Amino acid sequence: MPRIPEGPAPLAVRAAGWHFPETSRETAALPEPADRTPAERGVLAGLGIDRIRADDVPDGVSLATGAARRALAAAGLTAEEVRALVVVESRAPRTLLSSEATRVQELLGARDAVTFAVGGLGCVSIAPALLTARGLLAADPDLGQVLVVHGSTPATPDRYRHPVTVNGDGGGALVLSRTGPVRVLDCVQETDGRYWDLFEVAFRDVPSERWRERCKDPAVYSFQLAVQTRNRLSTLLDKLLARHGMTRGEVAGYITQNLSLGSFGFTEESLGITVLPACRDNLREFGHLGPNDVFFNLYTALERKELAEGDRAVLINVSPVAAWSVLLVDIGAEPRR
Template sequence: MAAPLAVLAAAWHLPERSTPLADLPELPSLTPQERETLTGLGIERVRADDALDDHDLAAAAARQVLADTALRPEDVDALIVVESRAPQDLLSSEATRLQETLGLHRALTFSVGGLGCASLTPALLAARGLLAADQDLHHVLVAHGSKPATPGRYRHPVTLNGDSGQALVLARTGPVRVLDLLQETNGAYWDLFRVDFRDRPAADWREECRDTADYSFRLAVESRNRLRGLLARLLERNGMRAEDLAGLAVQNLSAGGHAFVQDTLGVELLPSCAENLRSHGHLGSNDTLLNLYAAHEEKEIADGDRVVVINTSPVAAWSMLLVEIGDGETAHLL
């Protein structure tokens, strides 16, 4: 029996500035093939503000979620920061910087990451472990600021990155209950995407794919098998069938990526995924729960519905959360 975990509240900070695809600064430098792939992603614009860094985005979302829950800084027992892809400084601590910014002086604080766009999953696993291990601990704040690692926002041939901050207050009870959580990784792809940054000015950083055929074919086949296997395990151990799900909340990589997941698993995606893909682009680890909450706000899902939340990364990592929308009044135990 797994320990209970729930999202008590969630908040996002999206820059007000919205950049249409045609206004991307790097557009003139793209090759014809890159431009064709970019325009076929299904992304029309991204939220982008170069004046905000990942810390600013995470802090803004965290302040909002604390205000929404009326939690004081001293009410936060732990802070888990999902690390950025490109920290502002070496050796300094992104996690304790955010702790200081928010005034969370008594919070147990650390960071997690290493799985790219799937790095939210280890944060949830760590939060569940803390809540299970210490009955005096009640509120865990998870925060992440998502920014591109390079000056260019287009990741060929994957997606187009926007900016966002996300903050979650996790507890044992709440309106979004995490019923189960699975994660798998394959280290063979550890450097499929990389940025060679040493001895290069930041303006010259470029993300490179080691082998586009590996990404488009070999990893795609493995992802299909991994996702099918994860969903089968998730449903079996919770006594469910695919027909019992209200839908899937997935990352906003591309329209083709959405179709791939839906065809692979035979379950409909929540309509909000497509809308947020068009208007926000890819938001790293922040996509999936934003889509879930948007779907609830738009009444695409209702209390009592169960949804599978999927995070993937070309690291490669795959994870699935089974969540249940409810009133948040009782803990849910597996």
């Protein structure tokens, strides 16, 4: 039986996988609702998103399953070997009462896996998924890995989320274990329930083709929440780094989610940091991929040698619900001495 380590339970990404539709669409050519205003068109044009991957009938479960198969193959595992499956839930399931989590389990063939979903925090939902995986690994010394998956698709027919971003389609999966080439050293997360309904989609008695996401108060999003985000992220980042005896300048690379060029500039100016180039390139080519963004950007940066073994990187996530999370990862399988 493996020895249960002392101190914080270790967590690492053993392998990752991504799955996208083959169809690429130019953002400028996306269908527009009849009631889109000139101001909305202006914001959309300035987001910095040239194209997205998009399917005519997006299915988050299929995207998540495809990504899971790639991640398992990269880890040298089969679906039958998966003993724990955590699905980051979608914002708009295809049907009510049915279980997307167990649908992924069935399609994947992971019939012996303890399976459930986490979520409710938008992009930040990847943080509770990681915390859950750490808890599962700590609670069961015989558990070798936890598979975390998410399929990102838009909640409405309109892929433009005014004034935030454009949603693309994409699946992501992480095989999490106690050791691996990307060690998750720490995670801090906070929420503020006062903004729980700042963005919403009214769907009761409304045909799905007429669903539209609405920001109840754009001024609150653009000003009040922006100020709080700046303050929260600064405090969370300092707290995270202080726990590891680090300063902001000692971080090799900063990664955040793909919302807009303006969001990158806001984060950089607020925290006095520079976001890795992979983030801007993925924003331009894929748009926003929900909870998948930060790890997709991390692995893109690793492939492009923007990060190297021995580097430490910070992954920053913000959701307008409102929620914030900051992750510290170490590139390299073995703990530092």
